[in-house]
Every structure is written in C-alpha cells, then in structure tokens.
Amino acid sequence: MWMLVTIVTFFFARWVSRKFNTPIFNPLIISIAIIIPALIYFKVPFDTYYAENEWLSFALQPAVVALAYPLYEQLPQIRANWRIVTLACSVGSIMSMLTSTLIAISLKADITLIASLLGKSVTTPIAMEVSRNLGGEPAIAAILVLLVGLFGAILAYPIYNLLNITHPIAKGLTMGTVSHALGTATCAEKNGEDAAFSSLALVLCGVITSVLAPSFFTLALWLSA
Structure with missing residues (x-):
C-alpha cells in the first residue's frame, strides 16, 4: 500500500x-x-x-x-577542461569542510556533530560512511545532506540567473560540488551539459571528501582541545 x-x-x-x-x-x-x-x-x-x-x-x-550517461556524452569537454574540473572540485570540497568545521567550533558544537557535518556536501551514502568512521551520527549526516541538497535544488538556478551565470561547466560543477545528487537531478531537468558536469563533480567531491575528512576532523579535535 x-x-x-x-x-x-x-x-x-x-x-x-x-x-x-x-x-x-x-x-x-x-x-x-x-x-x-x-x-x-x-x-x-x-x-x-x-x-x-x-x-x-x-x-x-x-x-x-544512469547519471553517467550525460557524463559520457560530454567526455570531450571534460577532457579539455580537466584542470578546471579538478581545481573546482578540490577547492569546493576543502572549503566546504573547512568552513563547516570552523563555524561549528566557533559555536562550541559537540565533536560528534562536527564529525557529522564534514560530509554534508556529498551524496548520502558517502556522507553517512564518513560520519560513521569519524564517530559521528550517520542519521544527522543524512539530514544535513538532504537540507544542503534542497537548498541547492531550490536556489541554484535563480542565483545563476541573477548573476548571469550561463556556462554549463560553471553551473554543473558548483551544483555537483555543493548539492550532490539532488542538485544533479535538478540539472538533469534543466540541461544535459549541466547534469554531466554536476555528475562528475558529485563523484570527485565524494572521493576528495572521503580522503580528506579525517584530516579535517583531526584539525577540529586540535582546535577544540
């Protein structure tokens, strides 16, 4: 039923x-x-x-x-712009973890919450696993991912229009970096090129976050000590 x-x-x-x-x-x-x-x-x-x-x-x-299909269609553009893609995803992932860590510490958040925050801008399964491995609460991580994804899905394209951002690489990479699968689904409804770069950013940011999150958590422990 x-x-x-x-x-x-x-x-x-x-x-x-x-x-x-x-x-x-x-x-x-x-x-x-x-x-x-x-x-x-x-x-x-x-x-x-x-x-x-x-x-x-x-x-x-x-x-x-299935989100890999638009990615396959845009392979020539991805190969031609791999430096921009790598730099944007790396900076986006690092800034996401750094800002959330610093804000949480400044507000004297519990270390469990900080561990749950670090994966907020990647897709849910990765965020939950990152949180679990750091001693955080996977359920909180899942909720944060949902909220971040919703904000991106709702606000991203109005912001693009307001700032006159039209290039698919710019739109796709920012959406995938910040709003993961929900943002990518929104891109897929708007434009295939946007969706391709958003899918790529989703994957790359997931890998980068998984690798670097333990380092940022160590930084959080040191700063909050």
Missing part, C-alpha cells in the same frame, strides 16, 4: 512542480510535506514504511548509475 502512496505522491509532486514552475515547489519538498504527516496520522512506523518501499529504494541505485 505505502509503495503505491509513494508513487502517487511522486507523480502528484512532479505535476505541481511543473504546473507552478517555481523552485519553491520542489517535488521532494512536496513529497515530504505529504508523506510525513500521513505516516504520523496513521501511526505507521518508519521501518514499516521503508520495508514496503524496498523496491523503490533498490531502484535508486540504477537511477544514480
């Missing part, structure tokens, strides 16, 4: 999003606003809901892999 509810809610959310054509009516926000109150009202445990949507969760894996 709940799998059918999820599917119907998704198509309804997509219809509303296209009808109003504004970033505020993001399909994910609409779906959350419908599903969560329904689960609370009918007193359905999350484990039950998740179990009934197991096949949909499984389908997410090939859906993510």
